[in-house]
Amino acid sequence: MDFDLSDDQRLLKESVDRLIADQYKFEQRKKYLTEPKGWSDAVYAQLAELGLLGLTFEETLGGFGGGPVETMIVMEAFGRGLVLEPFFPTVILGGGLLRRAGSPGLLGGLAPAITAGKLKLAFAHIERHSRYDLGDVATTARKEGGAWLLNGAKSLVLHGDTADKIFVTARTSGAQRDRDGVGLFLIDANAPGVSRRGYFNQDRLRAAEITLSNVRVSGDGVLGESMLPTIEHVIDEAIAALCAEAVGAMQVMHDTTLDYMKTRKQFGRTIGSFQVLQHRSVDMLVALEQARSMAMFAAVMAAEENPIERKRAIAAAKAQIGRSGHLIGEEAVQIHGGIGMTNEYSVGHSFKRMTMIGQMYGDADAHLAVLASLGGLFGKAA
């Protein structure tokens, strides 16, 4: 057992940390938000230059060959900076689906463009009624000749507004909530029949509502007719990545609050000298370290092929992250007082991102229910 980073991982960490320190100060981020896309093309190009957009692709494909630990390193740094660019949907979701479900031809064809920053991806799987159930799919896929026709409405598609290609789930057979028959398709974002409405989320990341009307897809664009287990594995990896991002955001909130406690004076003394605030700050530290531990656990277990063991771990981690995130975010704002409420101050932005991570792919209660149904963490699975 060894928690040390390898030399390569250390170099990766240094370069990502430097990028965030240099390019993602609070004022810089504000500027990126005013750009037309709501994020910075220049920063995205830098991610490509650093090789980060090929993070999880094999080296033979021109990628970095990174696994869950590399993902954790990058996402934690992005969580500190509150990165706006579509790294997560392109590399983690899109890259993950390509690697696990794409044909060698598709993967080999797209990986270089993704790595070069020329192709952005999104994953459209949420529907109005589906909440956190990846298998609850009403969008239909109907076979016509050698192609499939997709019809339906997808919601809350992260960075769906600027994606060049979009992965879509659609039902090829069975009833709306059957585990079998969830097909996975890759469509061009500008294909006939696709319409998109882009908007900001609370955390100022972009998303889109997408409607599909007789969208035709064939050949390599058909990744499989019943792909739920594969999709679940990719989402589990994505949850592990989000856990790491959340730890970065929590770390910043904890650090910022601590600095504030040491400088802000009231009643002639720093507020950090008050025991009631000291104890709350300690509870924030405990929540942070517990979350960091579970983010590591999630990273290790994300690669696990046994879906039950993997799910137990991922559910536990996401639940912990949700709980820790709420505590740290709420306390960070509270201890700052009025200034913590303003949009002009950084803490609120970390709080908002943290809170939205909490709502993604299942909140703490949803994951607690999953874990409980699987028999908990210790002893045999149910």
Add this chain to the structure above:
Amino acid sequence: MDLNFTDEELAFRDEARRFFRTAIPQSIRAKVAEGEGLTKDDMVTSQRILNQHGWCTVNWPVAWGGKDWSPVQIYLYQDEMQQADVPTPIAFNVSMVGPVIAQFGSEEQKQRFLPATANADIFWCQGFSEPGSGSDLASLRTRAERKGDKYIVNGQKIWTTLAQYADWIFCLVRTDTAVKQQEGISFLLIDMKTPGITVRPIITIDGGREVNEVFFDNVEVPVENLVGQENKGWDYAKFLLGNERTGIARVGNSKAKVIRIKELASLEFAGGRPLIEDTKFREKLAAVEIELKALEMTQLRVVADERKLEKGRQNPASSILKLKGSVIQQQLTELLMDVVGPYAMPYQRDFDGNNEPAIGPEYASEAAPMYFNYRKVSIYGGSNEIQRNIIAKAILGL
């Protein structure tokens, strides 16, 4: 980064698992599992088996029976011991006074005390707390006045765990009243059979007798029983309290409790179905399991880091082990009580020593006493509020 244990570490773990589950009598381990009090004989028997195997005083210097184990090995040793419900070696002997004597004691003291302490030939108790000195330990007032080659000790200690079993007590005593509190304290070893010592039991809310008051009335202690230098006792006490960093989280014990809770919850019924199938109960337990898993990972991070830190420096994560570990232990005793439901109610300690049949299932009788008893874990060894003060100062710089 590789969070898997190496093959050597796994082999060691398996060896430890086998040893603990075969060498220590099942009757003793069952008592630990059920939360039943151990007799002195149980503790001594178990410790002697460990000592004979060379697995009792692993944290001592190698010259005195310690092991040159890696932090991971020490972690696995503790974890397996706790999961197998093996009684932890008497803490006063092995974690507390032993390392202090080995570090600061004279050669004569080492020869005289260390082998006997390791083998539980001497049963130690700890004389730190006083009625007026709980969290504010340095304010202690038990006096030791030098008269020729003796100290004359007068005063009172309280919360002295298992003093009724103890052959010796290690005490913090005041040897100088004219200086700053911390600088007038000495570390004395006192034979409990010395005239002038009175032990009075304190019955705790669980109905058990673990703690005592110990009174010293003109107790004569030979000066050779002073450890280290006079008035340096506070330093030795700090060494003692900082000595055990990772075992204190008791992750292994808590893991064993989780499994036991699941077993018992499949025997108890609620609404005509096994309690373990009740969604609300399962979620309540799962929530604690998550915290426990996180704590286990945190502990492993501390363990892995120990190799790299220079002595005396602490990983910030280590400070949360006691804080979080204590709360988890308490939550699990609460869940155990939930499992037995109304059968937590009968007070069955009065049945000890006679053959009255148990009321309700055997396993229910200790559920409530254990719940009450475990309120102590966030109080002793520096209450959780004191822990927060320490973390705020030492880690957060507040």
